[in-house]
Amino acid sequence: MHSALKLDIEHFLAHDWQRHPRLIKAGLPGFEDPLSPDELAGLALEPHIESRRVWRDNDRWQAETGPFDSYDHLGETDWTLLVQAVNQWHPAVQDIAEQFRFIPGWRFDDVMVSFSTPGGGVGPHIDQYGVFIIQGEGCRRWRVGKRQALKEFAAHGALRHCEDFEAEIDEMLEPGDILYIPPGCPHEGYAVTPALNYSVGFRAPDARDLFSSFADHLLAHETSSRRFDDAGMAATRAHGRIDHAVLDQVKGLMSELLDDPARLADWFGEMMSEAKHDLDLEPAEPLYSLEELVLRLDHGDHLYRLGGVRCFYHEGSEQLFYLDGDRYQLATPDADAIALLCDQARICGPEVAYLKDPQSLLELLLPLVNQGYWYFEEEEEEQ
Numbered sequence: 001m002h003s004a005l006k007l008d009i010e011h012f013l014a015h016d017w018q019r020h021p022r023l024i025k026a027g028l029p030g031f032e033d034p035l036s037p038d039e040l041a042g043l044a045l046e047p048h049i050e051s052r053r054v055w056r057d058n059d060r061w062q063a064e065t066g067p068f069d070s071y072d073h074l075g076e077t078d079w080t081l082l083v084q085a086v087n088q089w090h091p092a093v094q095d096i097a098e099q100f101r102f103i104p105g106w107r108f109d110d111v112m113v114s115f116s117t118p119g120g121g122v123g124p125h126i127d128q129y130g131v132f133i134i135q136g137e138g139c140r141r142w143r144v145g146k147r148q149a150l151k152e153f154a155a156h157g158a159l160r161h162c163e164d165f166e167a168e169i170d171e172m173l174e175p176g177d178i179l180y181i182p183p184g185c186p187h188e189g190y191a192v193t194p195a196l197n198y199s200v201g202f203r204a205p206d207a208r209d210l211f212s213s214f215a216d217h218l219l220a221h222e223t224s225s226r227r228f229d230d231a232g233m234a235a236t237r238a239h240g241r242i243d244h245a246v247l248d249q250v251k252g253l254m255s256e257l258l259d260d261p262a263r264l265a266d267w268f269g270e271m272m273s274e275a276k277h278d279l280d281l282e283p284a285e286p287l288y289s290l291e292e293l294v295l296r297l298d299h300g301d302h303l304y305r306l307g308g309v310r311c312f313y314h315e316g317s318e319q320l321f322y323l324d325g326d327r328y329q330l331a332t333p334d335a336d337a338i339a340l341l342c343d344q345a346r347i348c349g350p351e352v353a354y355l356k357d358p359q360s361l362l363e364l365l366l367p368l369v370n371q372g373y374w375y376f377e378e379e380e381e382e383q
Contacts, residue, residue, distance in 0.1 A: 005099040007178075013102070018130065018182050021144040023169050027178030028099065033136040033196055034092030037115045040196075043083050044068045048278050054122045054159065055079035061123060063158040080120040080191075085277040087111040088308035097200050098345065100132060105342075106272040106312050109201040116140065116191035123161045124188040126152065129203040131181050135173035138195030143167040147184040162186050217267040218257065226253055265314050269322035273310040279324070280306065281372040290366050296376060297349035303365075303374045304346050311342045323373065331360040341365075347374065 006027050016022045044051040044066045051066030056078045068081070087094040093111050100108075109129065116138075124143075133142075145165035155161040165186040172192065173179060181187050183204070189197075205213075218225075228249060258264060288296075297303070305311065313321040318333035321342055330337060337355050340347060347365075352358050368374055 009102050012180075016180060016182075017103075020146070021169055021182060021185050021187075022180045023171055023173075024178040024180065026176050028134060028176045031134065031136065031176035034095070035086070035090055035113070037194070037196065039090075040081065040083055040086070040113055040115050041068070041071070043086060043089060044081060049089065050084040050277060051082065052158070053079060053081045055120070061155040061159050061161075063122075063156050065158070074117075077117050078119040080114055080116040080122060082112060082114040082122070084112050085110040085308060086113040088277060088280055088306075091304075091307055093198065094307040094345075096134060096198050100200055100202075103202060105310065107202045107204065109203040110276055110308070112199040112201065114197045114199070116195050116197070118191055118193060120195075121188060121190040123155055123159060124163075124165065124186060125160060126150065126162050126184060126186050127181070128183045128206075129201050130183050131202070132200040133173075133179045133181065133189075134198040134200070135175055135177045135179075136196030136198060137175060138191060138193040140173050140189050140191050140195045140197060142169065142171060142173055142179055142187065142189040144169040144179070144181055144185055144187040147182065148186070150186055213271045214258075214267055217270065225257060228253065265320075266322075266327055269312055269314060269320075270325050270327060273312050273322040274325035275308055275310060277308060279308050279372075282375075283372050284370045284375075287370045288366060290362060293362060293366055293369060297347075297352055300349065301376050302346050302348045303369065304377060305344075305374055306372060309373050313338045313342045323368070328364060330357075330364060332357045334360065337361040 006029060007024055012022070043049050044053075045068065047067045049066070051068065052063060053066070053068060053071075053074075054061070054063045055074055056062070066083075071079070071081075087097055087110060093113065097108065097111050143165075144167060146168050148165065150162040150165060152160055152162045169179070171179075173189075228246075230246075230249075309324060311321060311323045317338055318335040319330045319338070321328050321338050334355055334357055337357070337360070340351055340355070340361070344351075352361060355361055365374065
């Protein structure tokens with residue numbers, strides 16, 4: 001489909017990542033689109049796949065969510081179709097995301113694919129996540145400004161735009177070009193010719209979301225905790241006053257919950273491994289036995305992790321990992337087995353045989369294969 005990413009990764013991470021927008025000309029030389037506009041429109045037919053389209057009608061912005069079965073009324077210009085998480089439905093689109101594996105997987109969100117007619121775009125706006133935009137077929141002009149505070153407003157009920165900004169990047173993108181936009185940088189892009197774009201998104205959790213998720217985790221796991229205790233307090237004449245000492249104790253009670261390393265690790269692992277979009281899980285038919293699984297791996301068949309499946313472990317972990325919001329544990333500690341599951345999108349027989357306890361991994365992997373989290377390649381081709 002294309003050659004390897006042309007980027008000085010160490011320099012990029014040190015100078016641009018999360019800091020400055022950057023244009024990478026011919027970042028993926030020889031890039032070929034892994035899907036066509038018609039295939040993208042086919043995905044937008046599905047009610048379980050998130051899609052939207054944006055267009056201008058006499059200079060008025062319009063937007064709506066899918067599914068969509070017709071585009072005839074939109075004409076030949078000034079509209080865009082956007083489909084989320086296409087990497088979950090097209091393995092070749094997931095291959096694009098694999099080019100950015102130098103960024104920790106828990107930061108990855110999805111690959112959104114958009115098709116625009118000439119003049120099509122979504123208007124000037126600011127996102128709170130970082131994105132690599134790869135130009136597919138056609139050409140698109142992009143303007144990107146530095147991170148700054150700008151007025152934002154609703155151009156439509158489903159569209160938030162920002163005021164005009166001075167561009168640091170004002171360039172035409174051609175197939176294989178990559179545009180990196182950090183969170184908080186205003187940007188806008190308009191197709192010059194019919195164009196496909198692939199947006200590889202990386203989202204950072206916000207503190208409020210973290211607190212909300214952690215509270216849900218505590219409630220779900222019926223965590224025991226200390227209650228506020230004011231035994232031995234002195235009588236007060238200020239009946240309506242909350243003393244500083246009260247706040248100090250409340251803060252201490254809450255901090256104790258966060259100061260449990262195992263609890264914190266489980267919560268964060270479970271939260272970050274939850275699928276961001278519905279997974280295309282297809283249980284194996286018929287179900288594999290352990291002997292059949294071993295036989296296929298021994299014969300050279302490779303297991304592939306399903307696109308969109310999130311599988312993580314904590315630094316130093318030899319037994320625990322997290323998959324699709326759940327915690328799993330190997331029967332025997334083996335850091336190499338954990339890394340094989342979580343660091344790689346593919347598992348092959350020799351890698352399993354090299355482990356100090358292959359049986360432990362295979363017994364844990366078997367139900368996950370039968371549920372569809374991993375699959376043998378020809379099974380995906382048959383779906």
